[in-house]
Every structure is written in structure tokens, then in C-alpha cells.
Amino acid sequence: MARGITNQRKAINTAAAWAVGLLIFFPILWTILTSFKTEAQAIADPPIFLGFNWTLENYATVLERSNYARFLWNSIFIAGGSTILGLIIAIPAAWSMAFVPSKRTKDILLWMLSTKMLPAVGVLYPIYLIFIKMGLLDSKIGLVVVLMLINLPIIIWMLYTYFKEIPGEILEAARMDGASLKEEILFVLTPMAIPGIASTLLLNFILAWNEAFWTLNLTAVNAAPLTAFIASYSSPEGLFFAKLSAASTMAIAPILILGWFSQKQLVRGLTFGAVK
Amino acid sequence: MATQHSRSAARIMMAPAVVLLLGWMLVPLIMTLMFSFKRYLPLRGGDLGWTGFDNYIRFVSSSAFWPAVSTTLIIVGAVLIITIVLGVLLALLLDQPMWGQGVVRILVIAPFFVMPTVSSLVWKNMFMDPTNGLFAHLWRFFGADPVAWLSEASVPSIIMIVSWQWLPFATLILLTAVQSLDSEQLEAAEMDGAPALSKFGYLILPHLSRAITIVVLIQTIFLLSIFAEIFVTTGGAFGSRTLTYLIFQRVLESQNVGLGSAGGVYAIILANIVAIFLMRIVGKNLDA
Amino acid sequence: MSIKKTILSATALTALAGALSAETITIATVNNGDMVRMQGYTDEFTKATGHEVEWVTLEENVLRQRVTTDITTKGGQFDIMTIGMYETPIWGANGWLVALDDLSEEYDADDILPAMSGGLSHDGTLYAAPFYGESSMIMYRTDLMEKAGLEMPVSPTWDFIREAAAGMTDRDADINGVCLRGKAGWGEGGAFITAMSNSFGARWFDENWQPTFDSPEWFNTVSFFKSLMDDYGPAGYATNGFNENLNLFQQGKCGMWIDATVAASFVTNPTDSTVADSVGFALAPNTGLGKNSNWLWAWALAIPAGTQKEAAAKEFIEWATSKDYIDLVAANEGWANVPPGARQSLYDNPNYQEVPFAQMTLDSILSADPNNPTVKPVPYVGVQFAAIPEFAGIASQVSQEFSAAYAGQQTVEEALEKAQAITSEEMEAAGY
Numbered sequence: 004m005a006r007g008i009t010n011q012r013k014a015i016n017t018a019a020a021w022a023v024g025l026l027i028f029f030p031i032l033w034t035i036l037t038s039f040k041t042e043a044q045a046i047a048d049p050p051i052f053l054g055f056n057w058t059l060e061n062y063a064t065v066l067e068r069s070n071y072a073r074f075l076w077n078s079i080f081i082a083g084g085s086t087i088l089g090l091i092i093a094i095p096a097a098w099s100m101a102f103v104p105s106k107r108t109k110d111i112l113l114w115m116l117s118t119k120m121l122p123a124v125g126v127l128y129p130i131y132l133i134f135i136k137m138g139l140l141d142s143k144i145g146l147v148v149v150l151m152l153i154n155l156p157i158i159i160w161m162l163y164t165y166f167k168e169i170p171g172e173i174l175e176a177a178r179m180d181g182a183s184l185k186e187e188i189l190f191v192l193t194p195m196a197i198p199g200i201a202s203t204l205l206l207n208f209i210l211a212w213n214e215a216f217w218t219l220n221l222t223a224v225n226a227a228p229l230t231a232f233i234a235s236y237s238s239p240e241g242l243f244f245a246k247l248s249a250a251s252t253m254a255i256a257p258i259l260i261l262g263w264f265s266q267k268q269l270v271r272g273l274t275f276g277a278v279k
Numbered sequence: 280m281a282t283q284h285s286r287s288a289a290r291i292m293m294a295p296a297v298v299l300l301l302g303w304m305l306v307p308l309i310m311t312l313m314f315s316f317k318r319y320l321p322l323r324g325g326d327l328g329w330t331g332f333d334n335y336i337r338f339v340s341s342s343a344f345w346p347a348v349s350t351t352l353i354i355v356g357a358v359l360i361i362t363i364v365l366g367v368l369l370a371l372l373l374d375q376p377m378w379g380q381g382v383v384r385i386l387v388i389a390p391f392f393v394m395p396t397v398s399s400l401v402w403k404n405m406f407m408d409p410t411n412g413l414f415a416h417l418w419r420f421f422g423a424d425p426v427a428w429l430s431e432a433s434v435p436s437i438i439m440i441v442s443w444q445w446l447p448f449a450t451l452i453l454l455t456a457v458q459s460l461d462s463e464q465l466e467a468a469e470m471d472g473a474p475a476l477s478k479f480g481y482l483i484l485p486h487l488s489r490a491i492t493i494v495v496l497i498q499t500i501f502l503l504s505i506f507a508e509i510f511v512t513t514g515g516a517f518g519s520r521t522l523t524y525l526i527f528q529r530v531l532e533s534q535n536v537g538l539g540s541a542g543g544v545y546a547i548i549l550a551n552i553v554a555i556f557l558m559r560i561v562g563k564n565l566d567a
Numbered sequence: 568m569s570i571k572k573t574i575l576s577a578t579a580l581t582a583l584a585g586a587l588s589a590e591t592i593t594i595a596t597v598n599n600g601d602m603v604r605m606q607g608y609t610d611e612f613t614k615a616t617g618h619e620v621e622w623v624t625l626e627e628n629v630l631r632q633r634v635t636t637d638i639t640t641k642g643g644q645f646d647i648m649t650i651g652m653y654e655t656p657i658w659g660a661n662g663w664l665v666a667l668d669d670l671s672e673e674y675d676a677d678d679i680l681p682a683m684s685g686g687l688s689h690d691g692t693l694y695a696a697p698f699y700g701e702s703s704m705i706m707y708r709t710d711l712m713e714k715a716g717l718e719m720p721v722s723p724t725w726d727f728i729r730e731a732a733a734g735m736t737d738r739d740a741d742i743n744g745v746c747l748r749g750k751a752g753w754g755e756g757g758a759f760i761t762a763m764s765n766s767f768g769a770r771w772f773d774e775n776w777q778p779t780f781d782s783p784e785w786f787n788t789v790s791f792f793k794s795l796m797d798d799y800g801p802a803g804y805a806t807n808g809f810n811e812n813l814n815l816f817q818q819g820k821c822g823m824w825i826d827a828t829v830a831a832s833f834v835t836n837p838t839d840s841t842v843a844d845s846v847g848f849a850l851a852p853n854t855g856l857g858k859n860s861n862w863l864w865a866w867a868l869a870i871p872a873g874t875q876k877e878a879a880a881k882e883f884i885e886w887a888t889s890k891d892y893i894d895l896v897a898a899n900e901g902w903a904n905v906p907p908g909a910r911q912s913l914y915d916n917p918n919y920q921e922v923p924f925a926q927m928t929l930d931s932i933l934s935a936d937p938n939n940p941t942v943k944p945v946p947y948v949g950v951q952f953a954a955i956p957e958f959a960g961i962a963s964q965v966s967q968e969f970s971a972a973y974a975g976q977q978t979v980e981e982a983l984e985k986a987q988a989i990t991s992e993e994m995e996a997a998g999y
Contacts, residue, residue: 009376012375012376013375013376013377013378016372016375016376016377017377017378017379019372020372020373020375020377020380020383021379021383023369023372023383023387024382024383024384024386024387025386027386027387027389027390027443027446027447028386028387028389028390030390030398030401030402030405030406030443031389031390031393033401033405033406033413034401034405037405042839046411046814046818048411048416048419049416049420050413050416068603068606068607068624069624092295092296092299093296095292095293095295095296096292096293096295096296096297098289098292099288099289099290099292099293100289100293102285102289103285103286103288103289105286111293111297113554113558115296115300116496116500116554117550117551117554118300118303118304119500120500120503120504120546120547120550120551120554121304121307121308121311121543121546121547121550122503122504122522122523122526122543122546122547123504123506124506124523124526124527124530124531124539124543125311125526125530125539125540125542125543125544125546126307126308126310126311126543127530127531127636128314128319128321128530128536128540128636128640129306129307129310129311129314130307131636131640131642132310132640133306134642135640135641135642135643140642140643140644141644152299152300152303155296155299155300155303156300157497159296184285184288209391209392212394213392213393213394213395215394215395215396215507216506216507219629219633220632220633220636223593223595223621223623223644223645224593224621224623227623229394230394230396231623231625233394233396233397233400234396234625234626234629235598235624235625235626236598236626237396237400237511237598237626238626238627238808238810243810244404244405244411247400247401247404248401248405251397251400251401254394254397255392255393255394255397258392259389259392259393261392262385262388262389262391262392263385263389266381266384266385266388267381269388269451270384270388270451270454270455318998320956320997321635321639321640322635322639322657322661322956323956323997324661325639337992337996341992342985342988342989342992343964343989408811409801409802409803409806410801410802410803410811410814410815410820411814424802425802425803427802427803427805427806427974429806430803430805430806430970430973430974431803431974431975510628513751513806514628514751514752514963514967515751515967516751516966516967516970516971517751517805517967517970517971517974517976518971518976520967528960528963528964529960531632531635531636532959532960532963532964533957533959533960533961533993534635534639534956534957534959534960535960535996535997538996
């Protein structure tokens with residue numbers, strides 16, 4: 004009897020959750036579907052959901068026109084590089100904030116977050132001029148550094164909240180055993196913090212992948228990532244919904260797949276210390 | 280317990296992050312401040328000398344300034360409210376036992392992975408286009424006149440697009456918090472026969488307050504500077520011009536870097552006012 | 568081992584030496600049909616000269632923002648930039664572009680239409696070579712016109728356009744009498760309304776650089792546009808730009824469309840257009856004051872001063888804007904698809920004269936005069952723009968006010984009042 008009720012409730016939950024989930028996902032689904040249509044089918048009235056002649060023509064056009072592999076590689080390099088560099092700088096900082104807190108720790112954290120509030124477009128000219136001086140325009144290294152700096156406050160904050168949840172007793176026990184500071188970080192803390200580090204890595208990879216102002220304005224050819232790729236497919240002449248959809252799908256597919264494989268990690272890890 | 284030794288070690292470990300961020304903040308900030316007191320017109324030869332507070336006065340006295348500030352606040356506020364309300368509901372729903380929970384979660388968080396440029400393009404062309412968009416088809420199917428979303432309801436449309444992008448983020452954080460809710464407490468409440476609403480109000484919501492604080496804080500930082508969503512959809516027309524967009528127009532369209540830099544300084548001030556305001560209201564939740 | 572290494576490096580050296588004369592040039596360009604087509608022929612250029620080409624293809628607004636930042640800061644990211652008639656004289660005057668005054672004999676620079684070379688020069692020196700040129704004209708559905716019992720004159724008035732739009736509009740069949748650009752942006756709706764205002768006797772600035780949006784001519788222009796479009800235009804026209812209208816027209820949803828002459832090849836192309844065989848052309852309308860409401864524009868290739876690869880860049884420009892390139896495209900894709908509006912020889916070519924829109928395109932281009940664009944005298948050059956650095960910023964804001972009026976969010980009077988205020992403000996800030 005009780006079981007029956009649970010199953011019934013479960014069915015209602017399932018139906019509701021799936022309906023909402025599909026609704027939220029629909030724009031992406033529609034984009035993917037449209038990418039396999041011809042331009043005429045893409046704007047057909049009434050809209051065609053599945054019963055169209057599936058074609059790969061749009062993908063062929065896009066691949067022929069743009070060096071997709073290079074854009075993709077640049078995106079991976081820039082997002083990956085900035086995330087890893089950010090972690091290298093952030094882990095020690097977050098560690099010391101979490102385990103050797105001082106009166107100013109909270110202020111420092113909030114100040115770090117506040118550096119994200121300078122509107123990017125307001126500093127385009129200063130940054131562009133600096134990049135020219137340093138010869139960093141259209142270089143992947145330059146972008147890695149910029150994106151690392153943009154996301155560093157978030158990285159530090161996330162790591163800080165994870166580290167804080169690690170009970171201090173364990174550290175003390177390790178210290179009693181005579182572990183050095185280095186060993187403490189390497190063998191005690193890091194393994195415990197790995198889930199936190201992993202989800203920090205994921206979130207920042209996503210944020211860096213999707214950053215569309217600096218990646219567009221500081222690049223030309225050699226460092227241009229997928230955000231620049233998509234800028235060549237928005238509003239050209241003529242019908243373009245299907246080609247736009249194909250380009251969009253290609254721009255978001257890698258990160259979408261990554262996200263799907265790691266969603267458990269993200270669901271568990273994105274706490275920002277929200278859980279007490 | 281912290282020894283002198285570990286304190287100095289801690290300082291050393293924090294140094295790279297602090298120095299880098301200080302540099303990243305100060306160098307552009309100082310340059311922005313410098314430009315903001317200059318007549319700097321790239322198309323007229325660049326630096327044309329100091330002008331005192333001219334740029335600052337001109338930027339605020341422009342008829343576009345206050346509407347831009349209020350549009351910014353409306354968009355940020357509306358997106359926050361929508362994502363948090365829907366996020367709480369979604370988190371509660373996703374926390375329930377169901378079949379295919381993993382897949383549903385994937386569906387719900389997917390928009391977070393989409394670049395703002397792409398999602399704006401998709402919404403603008405494939406959904407909101409008054410002739411060929413899916414909404415127009417839907418409206419016509421029900422015999423209604425299609426709505427020209429981006430002109431007749433530009434700000435709500437942008438709010439909708441941005442909310443769609445950020446709802447997954449809010450849901451994720453709130454879901455983690457919901458999952459950590461003590462199930463014993465919940466069961467106890469259930470035993471007492473507490474009505475669902477009061478259970479929500481007295482038990483769940485207080486528990487989520489910290490997570491909500493974090494969602495508000497992080498989203499505000501990102502939402503204050505949304506740009507691609509406006510650039511792609513309306514170009515700032517129809518009252519959808521935010522402060523960030525106004526600065527963009529001054530710097531890049533009008534090519535008046537001095538004026539735009541003054542705007543940048545105002546934007547920093549606004550961001551800090553919002554931040555202080557947030558800290559006052561929600562800061563207690565955040566004993567970071 | 569070491570011998571092998573020596574041989575290897577020797578071969579590498581020879582390869583390097585061979586590559587020295589051949590360079591890789593970076594070209595920033597806009598993502599429209601003709602430019603994308605040109606990218607497709609890059610291999611031909613590489614085969615002929617050995618130079619490789621890297622393309623940075625961007626949407627128009629992003630492109631403008633990108634190349635302007637780079638040229639004003641001397642960033643040196645591009646060896647060739649695709650720019651228009653607005654940018655060229657301003658940049659040329661600032662000394663930011665390489666003068667194109669030493670192009671080869673066989674390139675025949677004198678063949679470039681005077682209207683084009685005039686608009687792409689500063690002080691008589693050519694700074695950008697036109698890839699294609701355009702004006703604007705009326706494209707209309709001959710079948711609908713016939714059904715309405717009307718006949719399109721060669722040079723109609725705006726009153727006739729209104730009458731014809733009334734006759735062709737059929738809301739039940741989803742046919743709008745007229746489709747025009749209402750979209751905000753100085754190159755979109757801003758360009759249209761400015762060109763239209765010329766025919767109504769309005770002007771952006773008087774001889775003393777004072778904005779004149781408080782004049783009756785401007786009021787007549789904007790209110791005529793709004794009432795015409797409210798009555799006979801498509802829903803949501805306030806967000807329609809070139810591309811939206813092109814789609815509408817190709818789907819048979821417009822009776823008339825007044826827009827860029829280059830659109831003629833799209834609407835008469837049977838693979839994309841459902842109305843390809845029933846399109847007629849006429850000069851852009853007027854009000855009898857002596858000016859038609861057509862604009863003049865060119866997408867042109869220019870070399871930023873300071874590039875290391877000037878010679879290779881010039882070679883590319885000579886190739887891409889040559890008569891041979893036109894022949895190349897004609898041979899592969901037909902005469903209707905060649906880049907139009909740049910060269911006199913194209914219009915002297917009997918093959919091209921058979922293209923239905925060729926003559927009207929030429930007539931439209933020839934009837935636009937950037938040095939004398941309005942009925943009353945003006946201090947600026949440019950038909951649908953004023954070639955001063957501040958214009959783009961001002962006009963994009965002004966056109967936003969107009970678009971808001973089209974959408975019914977404010978009255979035409981309010982929009983003009985704000986336009987006047989914005990323009991005065993910005994001109995003052997610029998030191999006029």
C-alpha cells in the first residue's frame with residue numbers, strides 16, 4: 004500500500020521533472036535538429052519537428068568555410084590553460100586562507116570578487132594597448148593569462164570553501180606525525196580536496212570556454228577560439244537558420260558533452276560553501 | 280594554533296594570487312582613471328590633453344544615463360528573482376525520487392554550457408523572430424498575432440534569455456543545498472503532519488538562505504556586465520541599454536575613450552554600491 | 568646521426584628560403600555572400616602568387632569594432648581590412664592607410680566607377696579598392712503590381728509608393744505592400760532613413776554643423792516612413808534589417824522592397840527565392856525635390872599603414888578587385904553573381920548587360936552624389952552618413968530612437984527631440 008503511493012508519487016515527480024527538463028532543454032534540442040535541415044525546412048510553417056530529410060550539408064558548408072579544428076583547439080587550449088594556471092595559483096592561496104585565516108581573510112576574498120566588477124568594455128583600450136606593447140595580441144598565452152585573471156577570484160573562492168570543510172583535526176594529526184607543510188598539502192589535503200578541485204576545474208573551464216568579449220577582441224587568427232568562429236555565422240545574407248544552427252551546435256557540442264559526462268561531479272561540487 | 284612559521288608560509292602562498300589580482304585590478308583601473316580625465320578620441324588623433332571632470336559631467340548629464348542605470352538594475356533584479364524562485368522549485372523537484380534523475384539533471388543544466396553569443400543568436404532568430412521564429416508559428420497556430428519580441432518587449436525578452444542561461448547555475452547550487460537538508464528533520468516534520476507550505480517556510484527556506492546568498496552574489500557579478508545578450512539581440516535599442524552597453528557605445532561606437540572611461544568609473548561605483556547593499560542584506564549569511 | 572641532422576636542417580633552410588618570398592597575409596572581412604565567395608577562390612590566388620591567406624570573417628558589427636580598435640591603436644593584426652565608404656576617408660586622412668596610387672597598369676584603376684573611387688579617396692588619393700559597390704533601389708513584384716492595376720514608373724515618388732503599397736497589401740495572403748529597414752544601427756535603419764530624408768529635403772547638419780532634427784523636413788520623413796510601414800509593412804518591422812527583409816521578399820511576403828542593389832542577385836536567384844521570375848526594378852523614390860532616396864556604399868579592401876606585408880597585400884587587392892576576378896566568378900557562377908558596382912568595364916560588357924538588374928544598379932549608383940547629397944547645402948560628405956568620426960556613434964543612437972518610435976514606444980516628435988539632443992550633445996563633446 005505504502006509502496007503503491009510512493010510509486011504513484013514517483014510517477015508524478017518523474018512526469019513533472021521530465022516535462023520541465025525538456026522545456027528547458029528545448030532550445031538546444033531545436034538548434035541541433037535545425038542543423039540537420041535544409042534552409043527552407045528550417046523556417047517551414049508549421050515547423051517540422053522530426054519528419055524532414057536529414058542532411059549533413061550545413062556541417063559540410065561550415066567545415067569547408069572555416070578551419071573548425073583550429074578554433075576548437077584554441078578553445079581547448081585557452082580554456083584548459085587558463086583553468087590549470089588558475090588552479091596552480093589559487094590552491095596555495097585558498098589553502099592559506101582556509102587554514103591560516105586572519106582578520107582580513109574575508110575582506111581579501113570580497114576584494115578579489117570585486118575585481119570582477121570592472122566592466123570589460125571600459126578597459127578595452129588600456130588592455131589592447133598593453134597587449135600591443137607586450138606583443139601578446141592574437142597569442143594564446145595572452146588570452147590564457149587574461150581569462151585566468153578573470154576567473155581567479157571565483158576559483159579561489161570555490162577552493163576556499165572546500166578547504167574550509169576539511170576538518171582541522173586531520174591536519175593536526177598529520178602535523179603530530181611530523182609531516183612537513185609540503186607533505187601536508189600534497190598527501191593529506193589534496194586527496195581530500197580532489198572532488199572540490201575537480202568541480203572548480205569544470206566550472207572554470209566552462210566559464211573560460213564561454214567568455215566572448217576578450218576572446219573576440221584580442222584575437223585574429225592564431226588564437227581565435229570558437230567564440231570568434233560563431234561571430235562569422237551570425238546574420239549573413241540570405242537564409243541562414245540551418246547553417247547558424249550547425250555552427251552553433253559545433254561551438255557548444257564539446258562543452259556540452261564534457262558537461263554531461265561530469266554532471267554528477269558538478270551537482271555534487273558546486274557548493275561555494277553553500278552547504279553547512 | 281597557527282605558528283609564526285605557518286603564517287609567513289601562508290602569506291607567501293597567497294602572494295602570487297594577491298599580486299596578480301592587484302595588478303589586474305590596478306593597471307586597467309589607473310589607466311581608466313587617467314583616460315577618464317582626458318579628451319581621448321582615437322579617430323581624432325588619440326590623446327588630446329586633460330579636461331578635468333568634463334567627461335564625468337557629460338556622462339551623467341547625458342539623457343541616456345539614468346535610463347541605462349535603471350535598465351541595468353531591472354535586468355539584474357528580475358533575473359535574480361526569476362532564477363532563484365524557479366531554481367528553488369526546480370531543486371525541490373529534482374530532489375524527489377524519480378526515474379531517470381540523472382538525465383533530467385543533464386537537461387536542466389545544459390543551458391549553462393551554451394555560450395551567451397550562441398544562446399542569444401538562437402533565441403533571437405529561431406524563437407523570437409516575428410516572422411519565422413517558433414513563437415510566431417505558435418502564436419499564429421492559436422490564431423494570435425505574432426509578437427515582435429525584441430522591439431515590443433525588449434527588456435523582458437532579454438531577461439528571459441539571461442534567466443534561461445543562469446537558471447541552471449542557481450538550480451545546481453540550490454540542489455546541492457537541498458540535498459544536504461537533514462532528512463531526519465524533514466521526516467520529523469512530516470510525522471508532525473506539518474503542512475507542506477509551513478514545512479517549506481520554516482525548514483527548507485532557512486536552510487537554503489546561505490545557498491541563495493551565494494547565488495545572488497555570484498550572479499550579480501556576472502549579470503552586471505552582461506553584454507553579448509544585448510549586442511546580439513537589440514543592440515541597445517528599445518530601452519534595453521544597460522550601463523555596460525552605454526559604455527560600449529561611448530568607447531567603440533562613438534570612439535570617445537575618455538567619456539567611456541568616465542562611464543567605466545561610474546559602473547565600478549554602481550557595482551560597489553550594489554555589492555555593499557548585498558553585503559548588508561545577505562552578508563550575515565556568508566561568514567566566509 | 569649528425570649527418571642526417573645536417574641534411575635535415577639544410578632541407579629546412581631551402582624550404583624556408585622558398586617561403587620567404589611567399590607570405591601569409593591576414594585579412595579581416597565581413598561575412599556577406601560576395602566575401603564568402605571570395606574566400607572560396609583563395610586557392611586560385613595562392614596558386615598564382617604563392618602567398619597564403621588567413622581569413623578573419625566576422626559579422627559586420629563585430630568587424631567594425633574589431634578593425635577600428637586595431638587601426639586606432641596601431642595593433643597591426645591585419646594586413647588587409649574590409650572597410651566601407653564611411654571609414655576610408657576618415658582613416659585615410661589620419662594617415663592610417665597605405666595609399667593605393669601605384670597599382671599596376673593592367674589593374675586599370677581608372678576603370679573604377681568615379682562614384683566609388685571618389686568615396687574611397689581622401690584628397691584625391693585612393694585608399695581602398697572597391698570589391699563591390701552598391702546603391703539602393705526599388706525591387707518590386709511585377710505580378711502583384713499588375714494585380715493591383717498599377718505600373719511602376721522608372722523614377723517613382725514616395726506618394727506613388729504609398730499608393731502601390733496600399734494596392735499590393737493583402738494581409739490574408741500574408742503579403743505586405745512594402746518592406747523597409749527599421750532596425751536600429753547606423754548601417755541598418757539609420758542608413759535607410761538618412762537616405763530617405765535626403766529626398767524629403769532634410770539634412771543631418773546645417774552649414775554650421777548644427778543638427779536639424781527639429782526641422783519639418785525630418786518630421787515629414789520619419790512620420791511618412793512610420794505611417795507607411797504601420798499601414799502596409801510587415802509586423803515587427805522595427806527590428807527588420809537587410810537580412811530580415813531579404814528573407815521576407817524571397818518568401819514572397821513583400822510587394823516592394825527598397826534596399827541595396829546587391830540584393831537584386833539574391834531575389835532573382837531561383838534556388839533561394841520563390842519569386843525569382845517576377846521581380847522588377849526602379850530607382851529609389853523621391854518627392855520631386857531633385858534628390859532620390861538612394862544611398863551609395865562600397866565594401867572595399869584597404870591596407871593598414873605599418874604592415875610588414877604591404878607588397879603581398881597589394882597583390883591580393885589587385886587580384887580580388889580585378890577584372891580577371893570578375894571573369895573568374897562569371898565563368899564559375901554566372902554573370903548574375905559577380906561582385907557588382909565597382910567597375911565601368913563590367914557595365915560595358917554585353918554579357919553583363921543581359922543581367923536584368925545591371926542597368927538599374929548602374930543608374931542608381933550614378934545618381935548618388937556623396938559630395939552633394941542633399942537638397943540644401945551641407946558641410947559633410949556622404950549620402951547615408953556624414954564622414955566624420957562621430958557619426959557612427961551618433962547615428963546608431965539616433966536610429967535607436969527612431970526604431971523605438973516605429974515600435975510605438977514613443978511618438979515621432981519625441982524621437983526627433985531626443986535625436987536632436989543626442990546629436991547636439993555628442994557634437995559638443997567632439998568640440999564642434
